[in-house]
Amino acid sequence: MSSDKLEKRLKYKLAWLDKYQSEIPLWATMIEMTRTLEKQLKISGLNKESPNHFYKKISHLLISPPLELFYHKIVNYLKNELIKVKDNQTIMATSDVLESIFGKYKNFSKRCPLKDFRQTLLTIPLLTMKLTTNIVQQALSTVRCRDLSEWIDEIFGQSMLSKRRAVITGSLDDMKTA
Template identity: 45%
Template sequence: MPDIEPSLIYPKIIEKLRWLVDYEADLIYWNQMVTMTRSLETQLKQLGINFQSLKYFQENQFEFVNSSLQDFQQQLFDYLTNHCSQIKDKEAFLATSDVIESLLGKYKQFSARCPFKEMGQMLLTICLSTMNLTTGVVKSALEAISFADVKEWLVEVFGQSMLSKRKTLFSANIDDTETA
């Protein structure tokens, strides 16, 4: 088919898709609605939602062929106005779960290599995928927090680990289990 002359293909395409002409106005409307929605979605994914989200969205809108989209656009403005009014200056919030899902995906990849499938202290690896680890950062962390502090925090937050429970169970004397 790639070797077929375009002058032969175009009339066939026009013939097959002629029925779409009746829907031209609707297709333009829907395309503009999708474009507007995707524009806001991209903005919120990249910048989060903050006190300037509405202003930024308004500045980046364009004139639409279909004026009936103004109602839809107003609904988007109202949504942003409502949510932005609750946010303090210089604060930004996640507008989608993409970042969290990405972090959990990285955690799952990392934890898949671990012999014990327990979240516990492995949760601390999540922060590693959000930062640029340099020798300075590692040195500073090792100087600021001792392993004993981390161990104490883990017990306080997560309680006894599954590995610790196994060790306790399997280190029990056989005589102890027979008398129970």
Template identity: 45%
Template sequence: MVKSGINFGETFSANPKYWLHNILPQRRALKYTDGQILALEITTSPTGEWVQSVLNSVSSRVGIPFQIISDHASNLKKGIQLFQSHHPSIIYTYDLTHAMAKLLEKELFADELFPNFLSDCHQCRLEIQQTEFAFATPPPQRRKSRFFNLDPLLRWATTLVSIPLLKFFKLLPNYHRDRISRRFFAKFSWLFRYQRHIKLWSLLLHMTRSLETLLKTYGLNSASIYLYHQYLSSLHLPSSFLPFQHQIFHYLHSQLPSHISHTILTSSDILESIFGRYKHFSQRSPLQELLSLLLTIPLSTVNLTKQFIHDALTTITNSDLSQWVDSTFGQSMLSKRNSLFSNNKFS
């Protein structure tokens, strides 16, 4: 699994035989400790050629991979395809979660009402977060990757258009019912013009989420594709959904190599999760720069036994870490900032 961040990239590896025989029968997703970080590289120019060079370096140490999973970031896609051109037996899989998010984005924004709905949700949040209805505010929207996290917003909208006012009367016992009714319709009546569309949007989302659950549990093979087809048939989808359904099946068949008879992975969620943990830690760093906190990425895959912690504390000193940071990153942003402003004090 390969991921590229701002000025760095990471490669996570899980043994395909171990996954097939030990993890897949448990019907669970990969855990951090099911694999290891094979590379954590830093660059000022993360081009496709750079990605290829990293893959070449890793394969020279551990061997040619059976499968590579990643999103379709242009540099990653180019680098992996360059690497694959020299090793055509490698299966290159477009990450399921990213693929479904892209399909959703294209489908939902084809409906001109959807961006209006998002804008109205944001405006509603601003208007009621300081009122007695603050507990019913729409969930915050992501600035990036919003289609990875649509579930809470559509769940909120579905609840608000279907919940009886009696529920609000009980939750706001100190307010007169007439006031609650007037305020409710003043703040939330805009939702009802989207009511039919909310149901359709939620159904589109359900189509992708049910596929993600299936493949992340059972993997991708001809049987899982058949199971998904049967499930969609049971939903009695409207005919207008057929083009979207065809796009999903096109993705599935394009990712299943004809010469492979066994089950394959389709998701690099574990690598996204590891990167998410790193971002959580990096927010504590001054100016959020890339420094020693990068080491939390490979550390996430380690079983932190007493012996491991003892060995780390007795073999690696703080001086060793400081030297590594200095040689890898040079002077820190905070140090540069302090140097810039230290002599410019107001008299």
């Protein structure tokens, strides 16, 4: 198909979009406003300075009368969310960090031979810190494996693997009640 034919065909197929041509600048401004706030909240979190920061970032935009309602909805959203924030506090405004941590955990747990959540749970906090030789040395010298196993049993009860073993071996004495 020649480029002229393709162009004519596309114009014919997309002709219905012509009536929305005047709306595109409004939609572009709405998108810029929402993306500006989204980026700000992802990077800086939510705190008492968030509205001022947002106003400065969008000050170059023309908020025409058709956009005023949308603009006020964003401002009201910020005000309503700020009720939950103390004066000198910044709170996480998105779940991106948590999703990243759980993604790393899932990637790590794929490599574990046993898929026992109980045993790999404590790797989650490790994903949020920089491990140094000193930290590892301190952990290994202050926490015994027996203490960790007892803590896991106390918090989570008997593992599925040990329950399966007890059923397979037929030893009901090995079955603990949670």
